[in-house]
Amino acid sequence: MMASRRPMFTASWAQTFTYLLGVCPFSIAFLVFINSSISFVVTDLIGLHDGEGDAVGTLGFADELLALAACPLWGVLSDRIGVRQVCTAGYTIIALALVLFVQAKNIYPQLLLGRLLFSLGGAAVSTMVTAVLPVVTANRASPPLESEYVPPRADAPSSRLAGYVGMCAGCGALLSLSILLPLPAHFQQLGFSPAEAIQYSYYTAAVVALLVSVSCFVGLRNLPGEDGKEWASLWRTSRPEALTESQKLSIPAFIKTRMPYLHQFGSAIALGFHNRDIFIGYLGGFVARASSVGISLFIPLFVNSYYLKSGLCDGQPSEEANPGDIKRSCPKAYVLAAILTGVSQLIALLAAPAFGYWSEMSRQYHLPLLVACVAGVVGYLILSILPSPEFHGERGNPGIFVVMALVGISQIGAIVCSLSVLSNGILGLTSPAGEDPEPDSEHASDTLRESDEQQPLLATSAGRNQQQTTNLKGSIAGVYSFFGGAGILLLTKLGGLLFDVLSSSAPFYIMAGFNGVLVIVGVVTGLVISMRS
Known part of the structure; x- marks a missing residue:
């Protein structure tokens, strides 16, 4: 029997566009924004003018160090609760971190804690850029016919989509440089002080992050292979022998095996x-x-x-x-x-x-x-x-x-x-x-x-x-x-x-x-x- 023609993406166009235009560009945009504007937070908002370079460098190093540990953790969690939940949580954490960041009155511990919270959310969304790609392009799980064997890589356009992922990520950096970073100057032109301009710029970026979080929650629903992955999976303890036959058929294998x-x-x-x-x-x-x-x-x-x-x-x-x-x-x-x-x-x-x-x-x-x-x-x-x-x-x-x-x-x-x-x-x-x-x-x-x-x-x-x-x-x-x-x-x-x-x-x-x-x-x-x- 001839193999039936399969779609280029198993995810819907709405899911694919949410990934390409939401998850990918903004995973870079907010990182570029905070890295490029943090020196102004240190000088104009907190008022530190001696040792600015050392403070900024320490905050950046702490960010990367936490991300090093947080990325694998978010990846493991996404196998349990789903990539949609992690994307939503990641951008929500980024929005909260951007608001708290400009409430800091000192470098240590307040600004450091704000940067670490941002790192936690940034690690989630950057990891999901990689994790969502095979979900969008994977073949839908369906039992092959007796005379039909389709190699799993035969029609997976992940390579082509990866090119657009790189392009969209680059556009995220341009978006930050052209829209987010000029915000303090625009607010100062409206009559705000330098400190207030920095604060309102971060509030604006936080609103954008929250909107991206909502778009991920709505746009990444019902992704292929993500059935049954939810927050409750974190504490679900049912073993295969305790399930009915109908439950065994409806619950994905990753929940049945409960891999530590x-x-x-x-x-x-x-x-x-x-x-x-x-x-x-x-x-x-x-x-x-x-x-x-x-x-x-x-x-x-x-x-x-x-x-x-x-x-x-x-x-x-x-x-x-x-x-x-x-x-x-x-x-x-x-x-x-x-x-x-x-x-x-x-x-x-x-x-x-x-x-x-x-x-x-x-x-x-x-x-x-x-x-x-x-x-x-x-x-x-x-x-x-x-x-x-x-x-x-x-x-x-x-x-x-x-x-x-x-x-x-x-x-x-x-x-x-x-x-x-x-x-x-x-x-x-x-x-x-x-x-x-x-x-x-x-x-x-x-x-x-x-x-x-x-x-x-x-x-x-x-x-x-x-x-x-x-x-x-x-x-x-x-x-x-x-x-x-x-x-x-x-x-x-x-x-x-x-x-x-x-x-x-x-x-x-x-x-x-x-x-x-x-x-x-x-x-x-x-x-x-x-x-x-």
């Missing part, structure tokens, strides 16, 4: 050692998040350092300016850094859909991801040895724009392709040597076993493994975000240390190394697969 939380997290990590797609997805997430820091933090610092050492600021730096604040210490360097990072992000935004479609056409060897990493190796190495970051003048070279393009391609390629590879790994995982990827699967109901025995062997094995892996999608997304947070912390601390004691180019050598390791892993695992086939 730590077991879920451990299983998600273990899958990375057994499945090439998931392993490369994790490494790609590490490189992708580190690339974001490399562009947004170290390129401006590199430009600023060059201008200060070369005496090109023309006496512009203010004596009271913090050397780490490029906008005040050397405005000319700030303009150049903005141009270079802007070119990089523009190229990334334009290339995102292309990487999505290319990933769909090259799944086995992950060629797009490897090309992006090679671009990163070349771009960062050239950037580290350039005599000047300028594009005009005696020491300038317009080729710097080509280098920025390579860096932008590396960043968006790592983001889009790692999401695509990870999602395809979730949808298409089959256990090695016929073993079950989840040790608790022996508790599955007899009803499901009897149904499986009536199906062809290949269809039964693939369908069961796909269902079990999809039930761990949140945990896998949490581990992916964990690796990304680790990349940020490692590059921030190690790169910052070597920037001060060794060379301003040191962070770029580190980024070239990260990309190079991913290229080696991708090539080696690809060769292993070729030899086996």
